[in-house]
Amino acid sequence: MKLFIYIISIFLLFTNLHSKDMKEEQIKVVYTYNFMKNITWQNETKIDKYRLLVVSKNKTLENMFLMLAARKQLKNKNLEVLIYDEKEEYKNIHAIYIDENFLEIYEKLFFKYEKENTLFISDNFKDKKQVMINLLKEETKVTFEINKANILNRSLEISSNLILLGGTEIDVAKLYKSSQDALKEQKETINSLNQKIENKNLELINKVKAINEQKSIINTQTKNIKNYEQKLSTQEELLQKQTKLLEEQKIQLEEIYKNIEFQKEKLSNAVLDVNEKEKIVESLINLQKEKQQEFEETKKDLEFLNLQIQEQKKNLLLKENVISNQKNIITIMGLLSMIIIILGLNGIRQNRLLKSLSQIDTLSGLYNRRFMNQRIEEEISKYKRYETPFSILLVDVDFFKKINDNYGHDKGDLVIKKISTLMQQNTRDTDINARWGGEEFLILVPNSNLEGALTLANNLKQIIEKTNFETKEKITVSIGVSTFNENLNQEELLKLADNALYKAKNNGRNKVEFA
Structure with a gap:
């Protein structure tokens, strides 16, 4: 029943479409x-x-499409009509209508939307291989043709009712049957000719046998030659692969040698740094022993004075003249109290000095490695609680060993101090600078993402490069940058910065790289 109603509606539609009062543009809009x-x-x-x-x-056609979208829905959903502008990019397009005045861009749009689920409706396009639905004008009537294969290739499903609208489709079965009939006639002709040829072939069988024997011999020899050539080709390919593998291994070995040299240099600097720290710790231990000894002696003096005070108290009841001595003792007690206070204050100052020495690198005046490790742990805890970003900069002085070799260790120490001063002057108050070891420095940049850290690193690199260190050659630094995220721990964050520094060294030094 529904199909019957649909056919009736189509018939009425065709009646309206071919009426004299309806314009060609209206027909195309209704068809679409x-x-x-x-x-x-x-x-x-x-x-x-x-x-x-x-x-x-x-313009008339455009207006009619816009009026259609304003007045009608498609499958109970709104229809949006877009007028093509070559400067615009269009996405989620379900259908494209291209009239005969724009056919030069049809192919471009056809392939642009090749991977999309888009229906193309063309107007009198000549290349039937690329059309989906193609409008045709025949005298006063507008018809259309359908390339069903192209529509299905775009993952579109075609309603059988579309053919009922009056479209034509190529009959593939009919074409196949006609070609089969022609092929049958050709086969009959060929069979007749084959019969004649067979009679002639009987005369040539003996000659063919002899020729075949010779061919067999030649084929055997040819196979042997091909097998030999194939073996040679296989050996040549194997040799080329081995040569290529040797070249790759050679390159890898050179990279390993470079890495070993770099690690040896870092190890040498680390040993020097450890020796310096051992001397500092030894001096602190000696200072602590001396203060402890002074404290023990003062304690003994106080105990002795306390005994004297007790004796004076006993004698106070026996002798009146002891009163004057008691005054002296009180004076001494006051002095002793002042001494105790002074010693206590001195102990506090020594404790503060010990704490400062345990956190500060003596040569550079920056924080040391142990303090920096503690601060990084605090920043990680802050990140886990508040997701506050932070980054680190691992700074290494380029060719520092040559500076020590050419100018001596005193000059090397001056370079370390000057770079430390430049770092403190050109970083924020919230940034933390530390001497990481030897000629390596670490800068903790709180509340900073990768972009901010790279800006700081490049500024610092340029400032150091432009600074006069009173040497013949320029003093430069290489910097590796890494930013913390939830997938990292402290060791992995430092490893990323170290890898970036190694990359900067390999890329020619005086570089900033990030991981």
């Missing part, structure tokens, strides 16, 4: 609307509205 109505797109239930792109120079 019905084409879309009889096409099913992928995931159609998720489509909120259908989008039709109109590529035309005909």
